Amino acid sequence: KAGVTQTPRYLIKTRGQQVTLSCSPISGHRSVSWYQQTPGQGLQFLFEYFSETQRNKGNFPGRFSGRQFSNSRSEMNVSTLELGDSALYLCASSETVGPSTDTQYFGPGTRLTVL
């Protein structure tokens, strides 16, 4: 099976713009989670989707949003970009929702640079 794919891999934007990142989970996986990784804050949970419903949300401002489609593909959007949004955005997929029995597989990430 193909792994988790994220597009684009690299992105450069300027302050005030908005950006959309895409994640295609492993075939058959219905849960998608998003994380932000920065040198200063480390890995932080953004949100989780399962069957097109947001199940969990991290402590991020409303500028960060996401959605999941019927084919389990997910997108996240960041509006009004700030310099501090520069980060590696990681997507992870799993078959269901359940840390005891499920394994999350991470994609390679999208490196966002905000100038």
Place this chain on the structure above:
Amino acid sequence: AQSVTQLGSHVSVSEGALVLLRCNYSSSVPPYLFWYVQYPNQGLQLLLKYTSAATLVKGINGFEAEFKKSETSFHLTKPSAHMSDAAEYFCAVSFTGGGNKLTFGTGTQLKVEL
């Protein structure tokens, strides 16, 4: 609230030496604990996970970790380091009812020297 603390942001070992990466957790409910590895410019790869089935967990690439409730620890070990083990390692925690949300430690960069 759940959290993990990784002691030592950088660890250096000689090739062939024991690898010990430390992780302590804080959780008000029974935790699920994970170790992930990240190579440069890549995502995270699961090394192993603790789900209460056994306190000693064996993972990939010769790594293992022992869950010690009395010490609230989940340290990662490997008997003999290899050059290819050089990477950043993250400890993470989740819990029943938290979905797939992982709370990560700050990471430990492992350097392996000849």
